[in-house]
Amino acid sequence: MMGTNSAMSNPNASQQVILVQGVSKVYNQNTDEQVIALQDINLEVCEGEFVSLIGPSGCGKSTLLRLIADLIQPTEGALRINGKDPYRARVDQDYGMVFQSATLLDWRTVQKNVELPLEIMRYSTSERRTRARDALRLVELDKFTNHYPWQLSGGMQQRVSIARALAFEPSLLLMDEPFGALDEFTRERMNMELLRIWRETNITVVFVTHSIPEAIFLSSRVVVMSARPGRITSIVDIDLPYPRIFETRESPRYFEKVNIVRELLRDAHEVG
């Protein structure tokens, strides 16, 4: 199997989706507890890419994701999402977000949870119903539409939250350690599913994780970060061919990439 690079597996990879320029984030500025969460971040993500942010805790990978999502504002620098201000992109619902905990609303059935963003975006009732069903079919939970969240396992709950993020067909999916709370077995299964969804929808994904195998297996590019202050130390192209299957995890090229990223993380840690 000859490797195709990420640009080739995603023909539209030229269109820029995210641009981060000289971004810094300082918490408690000008006080004794000042923390530089991110320093001089520059990053470009193109359409159809699957980009992972990886690094030790405190490296600001979640902060960077929150900046992209306009949940927090940068201290310095600028971001563009689909060529727009992040606030505009958030209001235009350009992205769907998946958090580490599924954050499903207990009082809503699976179906109603997935309909929540569609409700906020004022879709018609019938449109909401069909879109939520389609999204649930995508995560293979269309038989559980009338269940309440507590009736589902952790992995199923997280799949519902992925369906919810995809229901309004955003061009960008932001994921903040979505499988961090799951056991290894469930996590690997979820990785396969996520890759299938990514290929079916051609959505751009930014994925925060602290698992090296997960980052390598999923991504077309891995952004390696280090802590104190949080910064990008290197970006690694993962030119393993798609579709990636179970055997991908056993190929020498995969291990090679895992080792490269592991080395980079160790170097970053020593420097930091």
Place this chain on the structure above:
Amino acid sequence: MAEMTGVSASTSRRQSLGSRLRYYLPTIVVAVAVLVIWEAAVDIFNIREFILPKPTDILAEFLAQLRTFLTPGEQSILFEAARATLWSAFGGFIIGCGVGIVVALATARWTILSEATMPFAIAANSVPIIAFAPIMNNWFGITNPASKMAIVAIIVFFPTMINTVRGLTLVDRGALELMTSYAAGGFKILWALRIPNALPFIFSALRVASSLSVIGAVVSEFFGGPRATLGVYITQEASGFNFTRAWAAILVASMIGILFYNVVLLMERRMMPWYHAQRQTH
């Protein structure tokens, strides 16, 4: 891939009927035992009626009053009194809880209002409101049910308001972030997130308020009111040495309290099916 933790509805209902019987059985046994011991003790120790009447006597008095009440053309003061007290308690409950929830919604909407009123509400919650009963008699008139309703309303207002504010503000941060990511407006966040989140808090307050409202009504009637109210009936019958009648009135007051509580419970199950089912299984 599709594992399921719940069981099908029909089997769970059948199971719960059996388990419910097992759940209530100790309670029933204890209740019957207490009544039998009570009855026997009055006989054996020859306890006088003004200290403790027999349960069977109280029940007989109650049934006699009930028969009078159900006979056309005849009047039972006990049941007249029950109706009046029920009305005072119910009216006060609706006003107090209603205003409490509305004020809580307003304070959750305007944070400044909540910061200004919450310490006051928590302090006021520990004031013995019942002490104001004579004042209310003065304000509204001793025979006017409004004087009792006012006491009940004030008593139930504070716990309802405090709990509702808690429910509206103690919202999962992740859920709030999620709503922000959808650029949801303040009203949508209130309606889709804060209010459903507050429902369990509100209902736990309403349960407390349901008992408090009957207590508040009866005790405020102790400070004076029309003859046909349970509080006045109990004090008058007790001072006239008709203790079995007083006890029958206490029985009726308890029944009103239990009725209120169960109505609230029923509403709770209707409005929060997710909550109830979740708590039954776990």
